[in-house]
Amino acid sequence: MSETVREKKLYGLTAEFDSPEALIVAAEKIRDAGYRDIDAFTPFPVHGLTEAMGVKRSWLGWLVLLGGVLGGSGGLYLQYWINVIEFPVNIGGRPFFSWPAFVPVIFECTVLGAALFAVFGMFGLNGLPRPHHPIFDAEGFERASDDRFFIAIEAGDPCFDFEETRRFMNGLQAMAVTEVYSDDV
Amino acid sequence: MSAGIQNAIYRIRKIALAAAVLGTAAALVGFFSAREDFYRTYLISFLFWWGISLGSLALIMIHHVAAGRWGFAVRRICEAAIRTLPVMIVLFLPIYLSRYNIYGWLGHSEGPHHEVVDAKRLYLNDGFFTVRAIGYFVIWLLMGRFLVGRSYRQDENGDPSINRGLARLSAPGLIVYMLTVTFASVDWAMSLEPEWFSSMYGILFVAGQALSVLAFSIILLTRLRREEPLAGILKPVYFHDLGNLMFAFTVFWAYITFSQYIIIWAGNLPEEIPWFMNRSGRGLVGVAVFLTVFHFAVPFLIMLSRLSKQRAHIIRVMAIWMFAVRFVDLYWIISPAFNPKSLHLHWLDFVMPFAVGGIWMTVFCTLLAKRPILPQHDPRFPLRQQEK
Known part of the structure; x- marks a missing residue:
């Protein structure tokens, strides 16, 4: 399957486009050809790209929900423990467990928990932090943050066959199709 | 306007007209048999439907300032709702004419009116009350006239500079609103x-109005979603946008x-807590408790999910639900002022919203059917974008 050339491991093949529309058309073709390990690189978020690539829904949302629930219940428990168990103080004759007063803190802790889980969950799911990625070596890749749109099919994809995938990508009307090798073998 | 849309709107109008005729007849019976309940339920119903006209004013101004895909199909609905304002003046008259019976501070019968109320006489007096009511309606009518007029003019001449003028009025207009x-x-x-008194009171109505008009728009759009040209743009992502807004305002x-x-x-001050005492x-x-659970907690959890907002039939159910609980909220705010400390329900509570709403909807549908359901030449929404 994946060949070792120049004693480096093949990361995959990239195709370069000059417009988001062309990228989406290509992404749909790649998706329909059965490729799954694909990635796109664009200077700005392109609407409809994730659908065109057939990306499965991330479960980050569930992670954020969990963070919110943990944060909120943590905030409730913290206040309960302080005000009822550890240091009960009679404030204006109110019950120790005065839930209305707890709500703002519960709300804030929910937001905090959800936000932390969202940020660090996103890092975790994306494998970040990661100082280097083979795609950086792709020719002209710096323009992915300027005016070019890249899509890559990774060599690890079950459907990947160097010659055939290359031929397939050449048929996508890309501006260029390049091989990308990863340094760490 | 396509015939399909027009027929669908006229079908709604037929139901609305029936509700208006039957409801008004029943309300008249109520007026002579249960005067107190008539005032109470009429005020609640008026405030509800007035809130949709006014909420539309706010929503359309937010759209003119901030733009966004979500406003494209909502715009004509809001504009028709704004144009019902002259009817709201007529519907306000029963309240105005009965003001001495509705507002205790205007009547003389209330014996021990505290000095607190007397100290507010500069604001709470008949003349100023009248002047203010006229002032509000004049301001709303002028704002509505400008917003709707400009938008319609763009349909005819396609002048792109109209968007600028609309945005320029809308920014200060939102403050005035x-x-x-x-x-x-x-x-x-x-x-x-x-x-x-409560300094939160006004914003409570603002939030409620925004929620009502969003729910109303979603109900209407999900109903019309299969008709061209709406079918072209009412993709799941469109309802996702509107659903997000409804979720946010919830x-x-x-x-x-x-x-x-x-x-x-x-x-815990004696001059502030009676309002909650009267409502508990x-x-x-x-x-x-019902409001906490069903106006917030349950809709919050359901609308948290992306799927519930993208599927037209689910977000439609949610919108109908939010629309209905808005009444319950207004009931809880208004009704205990008339009948404190006890749940007071009369058959008028169930009839009046349909009587006032029937009149409102009849006018609304007539106005909506007159214009194309989508803005024709707004440069921010080129028509080719619809086909996508």
Whole structure:
């Protein structure tokens, strides 16, 4: 399957486009050809790209929900423990467990928990932090943050066959199709 | 306007007209048999439907300032709702003419009116009340006329500079909207209990109006979603946008409602707590719990999910639900001012919303059917974008 050339491991093949529309058309073709390990690189978020690539829904949302629930219940428990168990103080004759007063803190802790889980969950799911990625070596890749749109099919994809995938990508009307090798073998 | 849309709107109008005729007849019976309940339920129903006209004014101004895909199909609905304002003036007349019976501070019969109310006489007097009511309607009518007129003119001449003019009015217009709705809600609702005051009160109505008009728009659009040209743009992502807004205002409503509660609860002052005491008698606590659970918690959890907003049939159910609980919220705010400390229900409570709503909807549908359902030449929404 994946060949070792120049004693480096093949990361995959990239195709370069000059417009988001062309990228989406290509992404749909790649998706329909059965490729799954694909990635796109664009200077700005392109609407409809994730659908065109057939990306499965991330479960980050569930992670954020969990963070919110943990944060909120943590905030409730913290206040309960302080005000009822550890240091009960009679404030204006109110019950120790005065839930209305707890709500703002519960709300804030929910937001905090959800936000932390969202940020660090996103890092975790994306494998970040990661100082280097083979795609950086792709020719002209710096323009992915300027005016070019890249899509890559990774060599690890079950459907990947160097010659055939290359031929397939050449048929996508890309501006260029390049091989990308990863340094760490 | 395509025939399909027009027929669908006329079908709704037929139902609305029936509700208006039957409802008005029943309301008249109520007027002669249960005067007190008539005033109470009429005020609640008026405030509800007035809120949709006014909420539309706000929503369309937000759209003119901030733009966004979500406003494209909502625009004509809001504009038709704004154009019902002259009818709202007529519908306000029964309240105005009965003001001495509705607002205790205007009547002379209330014996021990505290000095608190007397100290507010500079604001709470008949003349100023009248002048303010006229002022509100004049301001809303002028704003509505400008917003709707310009938008329609763009349909005809396609002048792209009209967007600028609309945005330029809308930014200060939103401030004027906030102020007038705040004062109007103080005049028409908060002054039912003239000794009491809350600085949260106006924004409570603003949040409610936004929620009502979003729910209303979603109900209407999900109903019309299969008709061209709406079918072209009402993709799942469109309802996702509107659903997100409805979700946001559901949270905002809860935030405001709870903020008012916790400030008064924490302060625990004798001049502030009666409002909540009057709303926590037998049965009314149940209504409050109902609102917490079904105006906030349950809709919050359901609308948290992306799928619930993208699937037209689910977001439609949610919108109908939010629309209905808006009544319950207004009931809880207004009704105990007339019948404190107890859950007071009359058959008029169930009839009146349909009577006023029938009249409103009949006019609304007539106005909506007259214009193309989508803006024709707004450069921010080129028609080719619809086909996508």
